[in-house]
Amino acid sequence: MPAESQSSTPQRPATGPSAAEPPATGPGSVAARLAVVRDRIAAAAGAAGRDPGEVRLLVATKTQPPQAVLEALAAGVDLIGENRVQELVAKAPAVADRLAAGALEVHMIGHLQRNKINQVLATATGLETLDSLDLAQAISDRCVRDGRTGDRALDVMVQVNVTGEESKSGVEPDAAGALATAVAALPGLRLTGFMTIGAHLDSAAEHTVRAGFARLRAVRDEVRASSAQGTETATELSMGMTGDLELAIAEGATIVRVGTAVFGRRPTP
Template structure:
């Protein structure tokens, strides 16, 4: 499971560069650096790359697919018990049980059927991860997320169902639009419901997200390099 020295050094250097950019963005926004956590998006990257990031001090990771996450993280927890795993991709209802078993946070709660599935899965698993509600701020038909107009009602229902396990909101703005207005919408929505966690901003726009009060930023290729072609 050991990574090559060259790969380990590169990942450590990339992490240091991203952390420096986060620190600069926080300073510019008048925020404390400790208020923003980096989620290293390790989807499609091998366990050796994750281990290299762990050895460089990174502790929070994001995976899109539950099956892939399950192949990496349980064994890594034996050596790094303080790591945190976030499921950040669209979650199928039939994967809810496995997600509840292995994840520390599910960032992609986005519909009533998934809410019901997570509730049942958590009872069976005996544990419920923290939850973020994904809002489709651009109302894009190809993207996951609760539509903007339905967000407030879904948040209220989810808070009644899950209580303080609903920690906040997540979004992925449209690629060809200014992300700031989408981040601002998410922040205002979170404020209305007293939700402290905002997962928004990726490699290309996390500084903008930090200026709009992001507390989690998701960065993948800038840390691990270009994604390998996923195995079918």
């Protein structure tokens, strides 16, 4: 989806590797790590009796420099996610060409404040962390103002807190259906599904983590079964990360968000 019409077109950096260059392929390279992650996804899908093509890989680029992002793109990545608005803005020039060509999707996967909506709309093709109707209405108003409707509408997911942890954002599962139905009816927004952050495997048993993912799937299925306006496109389940992607895929994930397994330990901000 193209960037916001009122924003200026970012310029590509004069230095650094081109996204068209072949990726480095050494054992510690981004390309090599990506191959391992893709194998994990394929194996998990196969074990669940699913087609690996049903699961997309979102590469989370939090704290990564533009050069590392370009290495991932050169290795075939077509979906990336940013947690912080300032990083989304800083990396926009490096990915501008691919965005303009429709060869890349960029999702905002961190909390969004209302005063930063314009910055996100200038680059992001999707927002996975919608958790209130007030925020949805504000984004809808901006999209309508800028003519970002119809085929140019912003893809959005409702974030659901399936663990009940206060440290995690998201609407409660019991309230997610009503929010999603309201969001789906807003102009300028296209409801594509639901997102969650699962319980940490280090502190929870596998069955607890899986139960959270299964709850998100149930939320999606309930919303789609309602046949409410705009809910027919709500097919996505963005859940599962480096440590628990296999469990998420077993419970129906259509997008897994992976950063550490692709780039290694994050550098200190």
